[in-house]
Structures are given as structure tokens and as C-alpha cells.
Amino acid sequence: MHTENMRIRSTTVLLVRKDGQVAMAADGQVTLGETVIKSSAKKLRRLGNGAVIAGFAGSTADAFALLTRFESKLEEYQGRLERAAIELSKDWRTDKYLRNLEALLIVADKTDAFLISGKGDVISSDDGLLSVGSGSMYALSAARALLKHTQLSASEIAMESLRIAGEICIYTNNEVALEVL
Numbered sequence: 001m002h003t004e005n006m007r008i009r010s011t012t013v014l015l016v017r018k019d020g021q022v023a024m025a026a027d028g029q030v031t032l033g034e035t036v037i038k039s040s041a042k043k044l045r046r047l048g049n050g051a052v053i054a055g056f057a058g059s060t061a062d063a064f065a066l067l068t069r070f071e072s073k074l075e076e077y078q079g080r081l082e083r084a085a086i087e088l089s090k091d092w093r094t095d096k097y098l099r100n101l102e103a104l105l106i107v108a109d110k111t112d113a114f115l116i117s118g119k120g121d122v123i124s125s126d127d128g129l130l131s132v133g134s135g136s137m138y139a140l141s142a143a144r145a146l147l148k149h150t151q152l153s154a155s156e157i158a159m160e161s162l163r164i165a166g167e168i169c170i171y172t173n174n175e176v177a178l179e180v181l
Helices: 060-076 081-094 136-149 154-168
Strands: 008-010 012-018 021-026 030-032 035-038 044-047 052-058 103-108 113-116 129-133 177-180
Touching (some): 012 052, 012 103, 012 136, 012 154, 021 044, 021 052, 021 103, 021 154, 044 177, 060 081, 060 103, 081 113, 103 129, 113 129, 129 136, 136 154
Antiparallel strands (some): 008 030, 012 021, 021 177, 030 035, 044 052, 052 103, 103 113
16 A cells, blocks of 8 residues: 555544634544544543633644644733734744644634644634534535524534534544534
8 A cells, every 4th residue: 555545534623603602523533544543533622721622633643742832832821812823833834843743723712713734824714613624624614504594503513514524524424522612
């Protein structure tokens, strides 16, 4: 099997903000090549004494390294999510070690949410939705439709969107974890 076919693929993470509620959902599947090697991976974390939810896609070891670094930034900047996200992004782009990490993060608190990438991106959402991972575009599309055409809560939209993504994306399963602020 070629190295390209042995690439680890995993995760769909979706953030939904609606009516003062923030919900983040993630599936649990990790795939190596054409094989599911884990179906119940935990891809969501509570940080900042439970005031921040973080979700990740990409290499698990890389994501944990970034989550640890992000949590220290959050402490350094007294829980100010945007400042911590910007500072992590700066480090990620300029630090020789961090630059090689392959992961994406979504971080959120009650008022803000950001997608953070190693390319220096710190992206907020115009419509209250952010997503990363293999099935992210399926989940994002479902969430946009549900947000616009239903009265479901943020957590219900997040769960249903992940279920829909799991029915379409072979790298996403229906073992969904949910965190709500």
C-alpha cells in the first residue's frame, strides 16, 4: 500500500451558535487508509476551567500539542479567547516545531468562536457555524439548512448535522460527542 493510501483521515467537528447557545459536536471515527481503526475517539475538550470548548481535526498528537499550547495562551491572556487564538496562530506560523504540525482547531466560548490553522488563519463565522475535518462540508451544509429552515436548538442542529455527515462521508461515523456552553 502506498504511503498516500495510509494517510490517517479522521473527524468531523461542527460548531453551531444559536439563540445564546454554543454547541460543538464531533464524530469519533479515525481511519487509516481504507480501514477504520477507532470509532470512539474523543475530539472535543473543555479548557479554561470549562469556559472554552475546543475541537480538533488532523493528527491527534499534533492536535494535543496545539491544545496544550492554546490552553497556556488562554491562561496567559486571562481567558480572552480571541487574543489567545491570535497568539497561538502567530506561534504556529513562526515556530520551527509548530510549523510542521498538521491539525486544525475550533475554539469557542460563550461570545466568540474561531477556526485556527497553521497557515496563520484565525477565522470567525458570519453565520454562527464553523467546521473542520473530512466531513466538515457535509455537516456545514446540513447545519446551514437546519439553521435557516427549522426551529431546532444549536445542540439539536449540531447533532443532526453530524448524523447527516456520517451518512455521506466515509470518514465520519455516528458516534457523536457533544459539548454545550
